[in-house]
Amino acid sequence: MEKDFIINKINDFLIDEFEVDAEELKPEANLKETLELDSLDFVDLVVSVESNFNVKLVAEDFVSIITLQDFYNFIDSRLN
Amino acid sequence: MGRVVITGMGIYSCLGENLDEVKESLYAGKSGIIFDQERKDFGYRSALTGYVKDPEIKKSLTRRQRISMGQEAKFAYIATLEALKNAKINEQYLIDNEVGILYGNDSTSQSVIESIDKIREKKDTTLVGSGAIFKAMNCTVTMNLATIFKLKGINLTVSAACASGSQSVGLGYHLIKSGLQDCVICGGAQEVNKYAMGSFDGLGVFSLRENDPTKASRPFDKNRDGLIPSGGAATLILESYESAVKRGAPILGEVVGYGFSSNGEHISTPNVDGPSRAIRMALGQAELLPEQIEYVNAHATSTPVGDQNEAKTIHNIFGKSLPYVSSTKSMTGHECWMAGASEIVYSMLMMQNSFIAPNINLEETDEDSEKLNLVKETLDKNIDVFLSNSFGFGGTNSVIIVKKIKS
Numbered sequence: 001m002e003k004d005f006i007i008n009k010i011n012d013f014l015i016d017e018f019e020v021d022a023e024e025l026k027p028e029a030n031l032k033e034t035l036e037l038d039s040l041d042f043v044d045l046v047v048s049v050e051s052n053f054n055v056k057l058v059a060e061d062f063v064s065i066i067t068l069q070d071f072y073n074f075i076d077s078r079l080n
Numbered sequence: 081m082g083r084v085v086i087t088g089m090g091i092y093s094c095l096g097e098n099l100d101e102v103k104e105s106l107y108a109g110k111s112g113i114i115f116d117q118e119r120k121d122f123g124y125r126s127a128l129t130g131y132v133k134d135p136e137i138k139k140s141l142t143r144r145q146r147i148s149m150g151q152e153a154k155f156a157y158i159a160t161l162e163a164l165k166n167a168k169i170n171e172q173y174l175i176d177n178e179v180g181i182l183y184g185n186d187s188t189s190q191s192v193i194e195s196i197d198k199i200r201e202k203k204d205t206t207l208v209g210s211g212a213i214f215k216a217m218n219c220t221v222t223m224n225l226a227t228i229f230k231l232k233g234i235n236l237t238v239s240a241a242c243a244s245g246s247q248s249v250g251l252g253y254h255l256i257k258s259g260l261q262d263c264v265i266c267g268g269a270q271e272v273n274k275y276a277m278g279s280f281d282g283l284g285v286f287s288l289r290e291n292d293p294t295k296a297s298r299p300f301d302k303n304r305d306g307l308i309p310s311g312g313a314a315t316l317i318l319e320s321y322e323s324a325v326k327r328g329a330p331i332l333g334e335v336v337g338y339g340f341s342s343n344g345e346h347i348s349t350p351n352v353d354g355p356s357r358a359i360r361m362a363l364g365q366a367e368l369l370p371e372q373i374e375y376v377n378a379h380a381t382s383t384p385v386g387d388q389n390e391a392k393t394i395h396n397i398f399g400k401s402l403p404y405v406s407s408t409k410s411m412t413g414h415e416c417w418m419a420g421a422s423e424i425v426y427s428m429l430m431m432q433n434s435f436i437a438p439n440i441n442l443e444e445t446d447e448d449s450e451k452l453n454l455v456k457e458t459l460d461k462n463i464d465v466f467l468s469n470s471f472g473f474g475g476t477n478s479v480i481i482v483k484k485i486k487s
Contacts, residue, residue, distance in 0.1 A: 017143075018143060019142070019143045038144070040144070040210035041144070041210070043209065044147070044210050050207055059206065
């Protein structure tokens with residue numbers, strides 16, 4: 001799966017399902033703070049990743065994901 | 081012991097989505113009952129239901145707030161928004177004061193079933209999402225509303241079958257009367273979907289008059305053949321008289337009596353003794369004689385045995401003075417967990433607007449109901465005191481008396 005496709009898909013569900021402002025979606029954005037995601041939201045990110053990429057994450061995977069770029073890279077590495 | 085007044089109300093039901101719409105429907109004697117093909121396809125014996133659409137809450141609540149809310153919490157949110165506005169209680173007041181919530185609810189069927197189905201499908205509990213637990217717990221209404229409105233007082237769900245809403249008002253009344261709380265949001269919510277009522281339908285107590293939905297709910301009528309499930313939410317803001325006066329809040333009425341009892345008999349068949357004791361207890365607390373009650377909003381659901389026993393009960397206690405009696409369930413169907421609260425709202429609307437809503441579809445009385453002063457057509461009439469009956473499975477009974485405060 002192309003990296004751009006992954007990035008767009010992640011951005012789409014962050015906007016549509018998590019109601020994150022599109023302008024906030026910068027690669028260097030801190031996933032937790034900039035996007036105002038709390039511990040419960042990470043459970044829902046697992047759900048969204050599964051439904052969009054058929055990849056099963058566990059909430060603990062997000063410990064190493066700090067920025068949005070980390071998130072893109074993590075999904076990319078799991079898919080490719 | 082302090083006085084307890086009602087300073088705000090809100091309603092979201094099959095008769096309308098706010099107080100004004102509901103008042104119009106009550107006055108017009110309009111039924112909110114429809115035939116729901118989805119229920120028939122699902123295997124219901126009776127596909128009749130009150131029609132209540134899912135409210136739009138996306139504009140006013142965040143995603144985090146919304147994903148924890150099932151149907152009953154959404155209904156309760158809309159009714160409570162209206163009630164708080166009506167009571168002139170704003171966000172800052174809720175932050176600065178210990179306002180509590182006691183809300184009647186006794187199921188979250190849709191949320192439970194949808195989340196369990198998801199786990200079955202995915203074989204992974206995480207994939208049910210973070211909102212599922214908060215939607216599925218029976219206290220979902222109080223849990224969600226206490227968070228949304230930043231409430232700091234009592235936070236408790238009241239589960240007492242079809243008397244839940246009424247018991248919430250009674251318990252709120254006592255917490256304020258005893259001085260433990262100054263203001264409590266009371267009410268009742270009832271989900272409206274095919275999952276919630278299947279097992280109730282299975283008992284064979286729902287009306288089969290599917291070819292004529294608006295005529296199906298006919299409490300006290302000789303030819304009634306069962307109840308029709310319904311729902312939504314109703315909220316009442318209960319407050320100490322002193323707090324209401326201090327705030328300059330509108331005082332819509334005073335709760336003067338709360339009676340309760342348990343039948344101690346059959347799990348589903350009501351009796352005469354239990355409700356009679358609850359009514360007498362409410363009258364005693366209100367220091368009112370039966371003849372001082374001007375209107376009785378009956379629990380009557382349109383089932384033969386329930387209506388007959390309630391007619392006997394009302395006649396035994398009020399037989400001398402014959403107050404006006406009607407069951408608004410003739411229009412709404414049985415709003416179950418919500419009914420005790422919504423029927424106080426309906427009666428309050430009548431008291432505020434000087435009319436008594438009709439017991440529609442009452443064409444022929446039976447030997448018990450003929451002894452009552454049943455209101456068949458809308459009556460333009462001033463009411464100063466009313467009594468509202470609510471009875472539930474397990475033999476739980478709750479009776480509330482409300483009086484108008486003369487300015």
